[in-house]
């Protein structure tokens with residue numbers, strides 16, 4: 001992308017939270033009309049979907065018309081396949097293909113062109129600046145390093161699957177002033193240090209993302225690290241969705257780039273399913289996509305001056321942890337992200353813990369896997385689970401939907417008290 005185009009994108013992104021309500025509405029309606037026409041003309045999946053309900057691009061002129069478009073679930077998109085969701089004018093060779101972590105047990109691939117990657121990066125920077133990130137801050141992310149397409153803003157990365165003592169040693173060397181992490185990863189480190197993590201690192205800001213965070217865990221992180229805690233909400237397929245500003249009155253939705261609907265079939269004061277349309281994703285559009293998360297949307301003034309609506313009561317992927325032999329614990333997200341990301345032909349999976357050292361990984365593949373694929377996967381997963389663990393990998397035809405909705409991608413059959421310790425497993 002040419003530098004002046006990136007500067008123009010950045011300028012527009014910086015001023016849009018302060019647009020008047022009418023200006024913001026005009027911007028969203030204009031982008032929506034462009035998106036719907038593009039999807040109809042260029043994307044086989046959406047052309048078929050629109051045609052199935054007799055919808056033409058002229059029928060969607062403003063955000064209020066969006067409800068005429070049927071909702072798509074992750075399962076619908078996985079079943080449709082990558083090529084049917086990719087715009088015909090887009091070459092896969094010029095895109096970055098990323099895969100969601102599969103926290104629901106069902107990974108989904110997404111294609112992003114250079115412009116879309118830049119917008120995501122700028123949205124990531126905008127939320128950090130809102131959280132009082134400063135250019136001289138040392139930003140460190142606790143994550144799976146393969147998740148990041150590039151290092152930005154001088155970001156340091158500590159891999160979440162390292163043993164906790166090694167993660168802490170690396171963090172001590174980096175001395176982050178801003179730390180971004182999954183809540184479950186911090187829970188593991190706090191457990192390891194007996195809630196004395198603040199003796200080892202003293203970040204000024206902790207940004208929690210990737211999983212739901214209970215108020216209780218948020219409070220524990222805040223008091224252990226004596227840091228200001230911000231919650232960021234995003235999804236691998238959509239990028240940054242919403243984030244807290246410095247007034248912590250809920251999460252401002254990136255309303256200039258996304259249309260977020262919720263509570264469609266509920267009263268507005270009750271949490272409803274989040275259905276999201278990405279206004280900037282044209283290579284592989286997401287239109288009325290049900291994320292599987294729930295929340296309450298509020299149009300209220302915030303002292304920060306942003307006119308973006310606020311999301312509260314956000315509930316979604318829970319940050320579970322696994323109890324392991326020798327009193328070890330690990331974040332489910334850290335284990336499955338790191339172990340399974342290199343396998344694009346996995347359609348669904350579920351990790352079942354039969355006893356403390358005995359695991360079964362159920363997998364559903366899009367096409368029959370080679371023997372080497374399965375042994376490579378077993379090897380990676382065993383490494384992530386560490387010593388003293390027996391793992392069996394099975395290939396199954398299906399994983400029941402009801403169970404997946406209820407339990408997610410991890411089921412522990414350990415009974416309460418079978419592995420005594422101060423950690424609440426979920």
Ligand SMILES: [Zn+2]
Nearest residue numbers: 245302304306
């Ligand atoms: Zn605000």
